Amino acid sequence: MPKTIDDLSTPCLLIEKERLEANCRQMQARARAEGVALRPHTKTHKMLSLAALQKSHGARGITVAKVGEAEVFAAAGFDDICIAYTVVGAEKSARIAALAPGISFCIDSLEGARQASAVFAGLGRTVRVLLEIDAGYGRCGRTWDDPSLVTFARHVADLPGLALGGILTHEGNAYQPHQAATVMAEARDRMLSVAVRLGDAGLATRGRFVISVGSTPSANVFRNAHRDGFSITEIRPGNYVFNDLTQVNLGVCSFKQCALTVLTTVVSQHRGAGGAVRFFLDAGRKVLTSDRAPLSDTYGQLLYHARTMAPHPHARLTNLSEEHGWGAVRGGSTLTVGDRVRIVPNHACVVVNTQDEAYLVDGDEVLNTWRVDARGHVQ
Ligand SMILES: Cc1ncc(COP(=O)(O)O)c(C=O)c1O
Incomplete structure (x- = not known):
């Protein structure tokens, strides 16, 4: 059993327990009201x-x-x-x-x-x-x-x-x-x-x-x-x-209410055409899916660092190929190969359906592994 998110192989799904429970409580209260x-x-x-x-x-x-x-x-x-x-x-x-x-x-x-x-x-x-x-x-x-x-x-x-x-x-x-x-x-x-x-x-x-x-x-x-x-x-x-970037962009919730993130690793970084630094993540279309979020031109919102959950103000995922997320940071990237970043996906429901399991976490600490039991049961 992995103890911290550093023990996890990427890409994988993380669910923040506190946020998840807060979302459950809040919707239950709305229904009751x-x-x-x-x-x-x-x-x-x-x-x-x-x-x-x-x-x-x-x-x-x-x-x-x-x-x-x-x-x-x-x-x-x-x-x-x-x-x-x-x-x-x-x-x-x-x-x-x-x-x-x-x-x-x-x-x-x-x-x-x-x-x-x-x-x-x-x-x-x-x-x-x-x-x-x-x-x-x-x-x-x-x-x-x-x-x-x-x-x-x-x-x-x-x-x-x-x-x-x-x-x-x-x-x-x-x-x-x-x-x-x-x-x-x-x-x-x-x-x-x-x-x-x-x-x-x-x-x-x-x-x-x-x-x-x-x-x-x-x-x-x-x-x-x-x-x-x-x-x-x-x-x-x-x-x-879970919420996701779609809900954030629609004004339904804030980033602090997004319970699901994709943990990824920077697997390459180099200067592309025009001198801009590009970085590549180990989560592509097969994990993040090609769903777009309204009012947005990224394939997910990068959080500043795997541990700090603040949205990165200048980072975008400009493209996805099957196994790679293509990233760019306006003004230059401080990311280096081996860094781990968390991404709030555009659409949580389809992203979960790409994985067999997800990790319930409290910040860095891995609390449990939850199976995506009905994954693939589409008939
Ligand atoms: C029939 C039906 N009910 C409820 C929902 C839940 O909506 P949401 O994904 O906005 O929570 C959906 C979503 O696709 C749906 O198709």
């Missing part, structure tokens, strides 16, 4: 240890994206899992049926609903499904103001083996700069208007019907509201446990 359950999206970390920590902070159930992820968490004893994804295909429904009864998933097509119905009714079972709603993001889901929405919901509710338990949206359009509060309020109001229409049609029972929204930028500014006896019942942010 607005009278909603927090059902964190575990696609951000895919770790049983971290999901257990979220649960210990008060999370009510977890969210996953894929049936394969649900299988990993269910096998470890998690029994309240929402697959926030439109499940299509008899094979996937059969796998869900083999899990604990507390699993729900999303429906946005009659084809998907009929396939699931055939499997569950065939087994003499009933599964809870959530109608996915597009409240403005433009990805999956029935459009919130679609005049045929109630008819569609009735078709789903009438299918044997399916129980229409709620509606779900992901307001991913909250990732536009300065838009989170507006997008959140709009998504909330649109979801409540859908719930009222379904309630009036006898398809949603007040107090029992799940109304689920979620993203990290919007959860941070979420304010609940009540409409005809309905209110939002749960939020599903995921990224908030």
Whole structure:
């Protein structure tokens, strides 16, 4: 077991325990203040240890994206899992049926609903499904103001083996700069208007019907509201446990709230064309990924030194090749070959998915090794 981060082979992932726990506490407090359950999206970390920590902070159930992820968490004893994804295909429904009864998933097509119905009714079972709603993001889901929405919901509710338990949206359009509060309020109001229409049609029972929204930028500014006896019942942010450069640039958090960093080593340094000193890190696209952060031209924010967690004011990762990060420092670099630097990634969720494990740390000290248990379970 490595004792300090100097004992670790790079590149690797570090999770700052104190920051992680502060992020868990803060989001739990937000959920409590607005009278909603927090059902964190575990696609951000895919770790049983971290999901257990979220649960210990008060999370009510977890969210996953894929049936394969649900299988990993269910096998470890998690029994309240929402697959926030439109499940299509008899094979996937059969796998869900083999899990604990507390699993729900999303429906946005009659084809998907009929396939699931055939499997569950065939087994003499009933599964809870959530109608996915597009409240403005433009990805999956029935459009919130679609005049045929109630008819569609009735078709789903009438299918044997399916129980229409709620509606779900992901307001991913909250990732536009300065838009989170507006997008959140709009998504909330649109979801409540859908719930009222379904309630009036006898398809949603007040107090029992799940109304689920979620993203990290919007959860941070979420304010609940009540409409005809309905209110939002749960939020599903995921990224908030780690945060990343995207969240910093959107003004959602500060660097001090970024719990996940990539520890890398400077493996080369030389003067490039034009005389500027360039340095190269042992983390390239296969670790940092090519995701960009809004309002930024770097592939991650370098911290000044592995031990001092302050952002380096002049360093940028200008390019990535598969195994190398290409760095430049305006005004000259004090980095030398062998130095270790920590990087706040542009997008934490995809970076975690590149690794089998991450190290829980307290500054220099390595406290634990956490497996990325559901990594690769994308089916
Ligand atoms: C369906 C769904 N719910 C919740 C989330 C969590 O959002 P965030 O990554 O902003 O925390 C996502 C993210 O992609 C999502 O797709």
